[in-house]
Amino acid sequence: MFRSVAYRSAAYRSGGYCSIVPPYLLRRLAAQQEPGFSGAAEAAQKALLHVKSFQAARAELTLLAVPAARGLKPGAPERTIYDARSLEQLPGSLVRNEGKPPSGDPAADEAYDGLGHTHRLYADAFGRDSIDGKGLPLEATVHYGKRYDNAFWDGRQMVFGDGDGVVFERFTKSLSVIGHELAHGVTQFSGGLNYRNQAGALNESLSDVFGALVEQYAKQQSTAEASWLIGEGLFTDQVQGAALRSMKAPGTAYDDDVLGKDPQPDSMDSYVRTSADNGGVHINSGIPNRAFCLVATALGGNAWDAPAQIWYDTLTGGTLAPNATFGAFAKATVASAKELFGADSKEHDAVRSAWETVKVKL
Amino acid sequence: MKIIVQRSGGVAGMKRTWTVRPEPPEDTDRWQPLIEACPWDDVAGPGEATGQPDRFMYSIRADQRRAVLPERELTGPWRDLVECARAAAEEAGPAEIG
């Protein structure tokens, strides 16, 4: 599909990002020793080492993930924010650490506050001490890369790009996205979910669920008051769209001349089969996202109460296989609801009926 | 000659596609070394290529050759090819989506 909208190419040109092809090609060939390249490779190696040590410690971490049950009290957060200064090297230089006053850099200060809000939700709602359940210091790098349209969790820290300024603003602008990235860490420390196909979509959905909860808890919004949007405020005003995703109505977050329409399905009837995006992990996550929102809506009140307890128990209970399907996850949430609230509870009913609505078989 | 770079994933989960159709002979002569520099036969299949959460996935095609790479493996000649293709495609017109 080729849509002709002028603003994107015009903005790229005026930004000096690219030039006519032949000189650019020559420059690129001459610049193969750019520091960013070796930095990215080094960071990837580091992250791989960390993943290995996480896997070795999995059994122990699963037990430690419920400190409240062990009579421990979550401590205060220990945050450190770094600035990559447009390179792709991690972590970058220190901008602000725990207890220090605002740096004056909006990205760094948004990241610092966002980490605090995230730490607070896990401590208050679940008695969990940080991402690993035992006080892991929280680290984030801002200003990663040039016009980098993304944010990610690299296995040990969060990384935020500034956006290209045409489609995306800086990625720290959205608290739900900060919460989303840290939730990838929680999932990893809870035993992990393979980042592919349905298990990957569950991994993504859990990040959206806990990302939304961080934002709702920080704003003290009830289920009825909340937007249930992920990444609100990330689009520039040139984009026709409210956010990256809608948990309440998947597929409706944006509909833009250039970006196209939000591709998320809202039930198994429209499940998307694709090899892109690790098997559509950011697409089919709409289905379990909506299931969570339906549970919260049925129960009313605040989503960080019963609905979140059920999902958190499912994630950290140690029964979820790394290759879990939607069906296996759904069954696990039903089991958690039954264990926490009883077989005759409204919570148990709400969970069963939510999965029925999104057409996931129990 | 036709070069297609498709980027999927990222926290936004938005698919972007950049297509270049170099004109022979001058343009194709410039692209050929960029394409030949990539180790096409040494990349794992799409089944093996699992990324870190929220990182981009790249599907790269140059005529009959094809490779799927997670973002962290997009280094050296791969990165050069992708960045050149993106720059050339954006110079030629607005980005394709989907």
Ligand SMILES: [Zn+2]
């Ligand atoms: Zn994610």
